[in-house]
Amino acid sequence: MGILDEIVKSNRAPILFIGSGISKRYLYNYPSWKELLEGSFDKFEPDSFQYQKQIDFCKRSNMTEFETNAYMGSFIEERFNAAFFDRKIILNIGNKKNPSWVRRGISPYKMYLADFFKKQKLYKSDIMLEELEKFKKLNNKISAVITTNYDTFLEKYVFPNDFTVFVRQHDLFSADSYNIAEIYKIHGSATDAESIIITKKDYDGFKESRKLIIAKMLTLFAESPIIFMGYSFTDEDVRNIIEDFLSCLSEKQLKDIRKHFVFVSYKKDEMDLIEIERTITTENGIEIPFVEIQTDNYGKVYDKLGEIIPGISPIRVRETRRVVKKIVDQNMASGKAESIIVGIDNLENIDLSSKPLAIAIGYKENILNKYGYGLLEDDQILEDIVYDNKKFDAYQMCFERFKSIQNNRLLPVFKYTKGQNIPDDSKLGQFMENRNSLSKIIAKYVEKSLGNVSRVSSYKEVKQEMVEEAVCRKASMHVLRNINILSNDELRDACKYLFETYPELDSNAKRCIMCLDFRENYQV
Secondary structure, eight states: OOHHHHHHHHTOOOEEEEOHHHHHHHBTTOOOHHHHHHHHHTTTOOOHHHHHHHHHHHHHTTOOHHHHHHHHHHHHHHHHHHHHHTTSSOOOSSOSSSOHHHHTTOOHHHHHHHHHHHTOOBOOOHHHHHHHHHHHGGGGTOOEEEEOOOSSHIIIIISTTTSEEEOSGGGGGSTTOOSSSEEEETTOBTTBGGGOOOSHHHHHHHHHTHHHHHHHHHHHHTTOOEEEESOOTTOHHHHHHHHHHHHTSOHHHHHTGGGGEEEEEEOTTOOSOEEEEEEEEOTTSOEEEEEEEEESOHHHHHHHHTTOOOSSOHHHHHHHHHHHHHHHHHHHHHSSOOOOOOOGGGGGGOOOSSOOOOOOOSOHHHHHHHHOGGGOOHHHHHHHHHHOOSOOOHHHIIIIISTTOOTTOOOOOHHHHTTSOOOTTSHHHHHHHTTSSHHHHHOHHHHHHGGGSOOOSSHHHHHHHHHHOSSHHHHHHHHHHTGGGOOHHHHHHHHHHHHHHOSSOOHHHHHHHHHHHHHHHOOO
């Protein structure tokens, strides 16, 4: 029985620890660390001898490969940034004359890296695309993912909309983390340029806070085996993490470590899964056995992991934990029990504000038919406008969900009122009257706050400005400011970006979605 068969037999959803080898496998012309540094250096100094001069200095200083790369990251950032501010390098990111990210003090080199990794495209090989489809089917078989990659491959192509993404190390133990169906990008992400770890200073800081990574791994390891993919076993940074982690395990945990600690490595043209017994020595001098699988057939790895049949999917487990934690937190704070009726298919969109407690486990249609549309949460309605994916009954929405709607609510209604006979003197009728133009939806006080937001001439520029913003409110302001130049399709794309980028939509984002609803569905 192979090691993956043992994991399948245990029926425990594994943690994946994913390195650049996986992105290099599926993304076109994806660079190695060395290739990335060389390409970055070439932006300000095309003479390859100058690059080699620095490499030679590192060799004469007896630096390891990892130390050399970190040193070069620091050297390149300093020279790249100087060239940018001297106008020798032009980055078409944001406003060309005076980008807001420059005013915020973000490193131009890291903005370049973020932009570079955001633009990575899939490798259009039939074999790789078929393999990728198998990878995607593991979304309900994987407990969590840890990655050192900056790119958005995992959240964009493998687990879109399924896993919550955490970028900053301090987020690993935030109140929003539930230790399941989550991606932890421990070296930063292209979605947050400031988070990217590339220089010696960055890695020194990472080393100081590595205990957070180890603590998270220990928490996850208590319930799941760990499978490393896309790394070379000689990778010094990852070996340090592994050794620190193993040094923290108890004797009992170390005794069975072989079954719970697997390394999948690339071996060109190897179509089978070749298992090799390895050992790694901890800082305490203890030799730990583990299994390395060598292969060029990752589809076979995914097929094997696909045989795991969890009792309930990790995604549902995460959302259930979120709901229960929220109820407990509120009850602890208030001293009285209050809650809501919840469908298990809709756990991710729950407003646990102040409603009588009853949790119904079932599917949305059954719960709605039995208990009524009054249970629908705001986020579900907003999502339905953006994605048209809920199939809500328009009559029930108008005469049950919206029958007592307050005039200060930020909710799209015109998709559901279209074709319905809504009395003018009803609360919904009055709400519609007060939302029957874009100016009324955006509101005067919001319009006033948009005065400092740049007017642009294309959606491409709007999107660039949105991507630079770290918070939902500011990103949404760029849409509202320039809404008159956006087509309906462009406005929908902007709303999708807001929905998929920010865990909670603020009032400005809701206004964007209401504007989309008005444009597409309002009838005089």
